[in-house]
Amino acid sequence: MFEKSYDVAVCGGGIAGAAAAIASARQGKKTVFIEKTVMSGGLATTGLIYIYLPLCDGYGTQVLFGIAEELLLASLKYGPGNIPNWRIGKNAEEAKRYRIIFSPASFTLAIDELLVNAGVDIWYDTLICGAQVENGRLTAVEVENKSGRGRINAKCFVDATGDADVAHFAGLDCPTAQNALAFWVLEHAKGAKWRLEGSIESVSMHADGGSIDKKRGMSGIDGAEVTKFILDGRAKYLARLKKEYASGNQSRTTLFPLTLPSMAQFRTTRHIPALYKLRDGEDWKHFDDSIGMTADWRKSGFVWEIPYRSMVPVGLKNLVAAGRCTAAEEDAWEVTRVIPTAALTGEAAGTAAALCADKGISPDELPVTVLQDALRKAGNKIHLEDVGLAPKK
Ligand SMILES: Cc1cc2nc3c(=O)[nH]c(=O)nc-3n(C[C@H](O)[C@H](O)[C@H](O)COP(=O)(O)OP(=O)(O)OC[C@H]3O[C@@H](n4cnc5c(N)ncnc54)[C@H](O)[C@@H]3O)c2cc1C
Incomplete structure (x- = not known):
């Protein structure tokens, strides 16, 4: 030691x-x-x-x-x-x-x-x-x-x-x-709402924010719960990608994650x-x-x-x-x-x-x-x- x-x-x-x-x-x-x-x-x-x-x-x-x-x-x-x-x-x-x-x-x-x-x-x-x-x-x-x-x-x-x-x-x-589910990512998103000023237009940042699930219910102080919070957030994000691809609005070359959060996004x-x-x-x-x-x-x-x-x-x-x-x-x-x-x-x-x-x-x-x-x-x-x-x- x-x-x-x-x-x-x-x-x-x-x-x-x-x-x-x-x-x-x-x-x-x-x-x-x-x-x-x-x-x-x-x-x-x-x-x-x-x-x-x-x-x-x-x-x-x-x-x-x-x-x-x-x-x-x-x-x-x-x-x-x-x-x-x-x-x-x-x-x-x-x-x-x-x-x-x-x-x-x-x-x-x-x-x-x-x-x-x-x-x-x-x-x-x-x-x-x-x-x-x-x-x-x-x-x-x-x-x-x-x-x-x-x-x-x-x-x-x-x-x-x-x-x-x-x-x-x-x-x-x-x-x-207690916390609502939250999942913010940095993504390449054609026409994204959130964008770093000065960056080239198609490389953007997107907040798939705290509003995706208003239900409050996770405390973030239990190991199993932290993993569930992360996996639930990723699942919601994946569902969004699939929906956008299926609609034809976006494709895997116009909308995709650049990086995922590597800590759980608990507010409190x-x-x-x-x-x-x-x-x-x-x-x-x-x-x-x-x-x-x-x-x-x-x-x-x-x-x-x-x-x-x-x-x-x-x-x-x-x-x-x-x-x-x-x-x-x-x-x-x-x-x-x-x-x-x-x-x-x-x-x-x-x-x-x-x-x-x-x-x-x-x-x-x-x-x-x-x-x-x-x-x-x-x-x-x-x-x-x-x-x-x-x-x-
Ligand atoms: C979804 C979401 C949206 C938000 N939106 C905004 C926003 O738009 N603008 C804004 O200003 N704020 C926003 N916030 C709040 C803000 O991001 C954080 O509250 C703020 O950054 C907290 O800073 P902190 O240093 O207190 O804690 P944290 O950022 O949580 O830092 C704590 C650090 O301690 C480390 N740590 C924890 N436990 C241990 C340990 N046992 N051993 C060693 N290291 C440890 C962690 O890895 C981390 O780096 C948001 C938060 C969330 C979750």
Whole structure:
């Protein structure tokens, strides 16, 4: 069994994990990024979810900054895509806000580059399969890769697995949820609705989206169920191909998959039991412990402050969560679960973990003003007033 030690261990390499690892390493901490696949970006890349939702409120005000904006720009560095003229929008539709469609493979290359430049130690093809807890403190995660089984010690950990795997392995009772079947692919589709701007017309991207089966019924935390979810999605997609071929609208040379998602497209699985769960209707609310803002991607004019407490677990020291496994319910979850908010909570979690490692404290003991100062220094805005908006609640 091998053993390694770090200041900060970022568990899970999706958008939240990437932002967390970059932020922690930029704070000068020895940081490891542990990812079970061989790609950075998680659902946004491996999962082929290629729409970076808006950084603005739909009325011309930017509300997300820092690494959330840096990643959006990075997603365009090695591939096509354009930022709309979002500053002039008033009650703008989603496509006219500060949001883009990107190429998932291009995005992975750019994220890798940011991680390497920040000095992050990247461990791909490494599955986290357990956690070690001593006196209520998380001390290590157990991993498995080609070298065999290992133990990664850290002063502080970020759970960015999307599924709260670390919190779960550490014995926390994590709330769960249900998912509609979803299946997004990248395909060659003549006349496709979704297309990477700037790409040649016939090579397109297509969302055979979450609407293909409205039935909610899979939690994504059972091994057999995950396989069923994947096979059901593929079967639906295959049925669509067959139908199009049979109708004569398309043929196997005008419509075919270029690549399939290589992770299950669950929107929500587990989240941490947190000090605070963000609730429906808490848009426009001031939180003293805000770590930044996000905007509702479905409708213009709804801005949310995100409380640090929704990232901090109850009942376990040395862990902070980021991304879609932070605590939010129903409508609030719809705004916290998306790519830009995952980047925001990732940067906050990585910064918090680095500060905790520095001070020898746990995330629940970190004075939030210290975190807010560090985030501001890195270019983030914390409260509605910081971008010229005013709380209404
Ligand atoms: C069908 C669908 C459509 C969506 N549409 C959009 C959209 O249009 N725009 C948008 O902005 N968002 C959209 N989202 C949401 C968004 O893609 C994700 O919520 C967001 O990318 C989550 O990022 P994350 O880093 O929190 O988690 P994930 O992307 O899930 O990343 C978690 C990472 O951790 C790794 N991991 C998990 N467990 C382990 C383990 N035990 N050991 C090691 N590694 C592990 C995974 O491999 C993964 O790389 C959609 C999601 C789905 C499913």
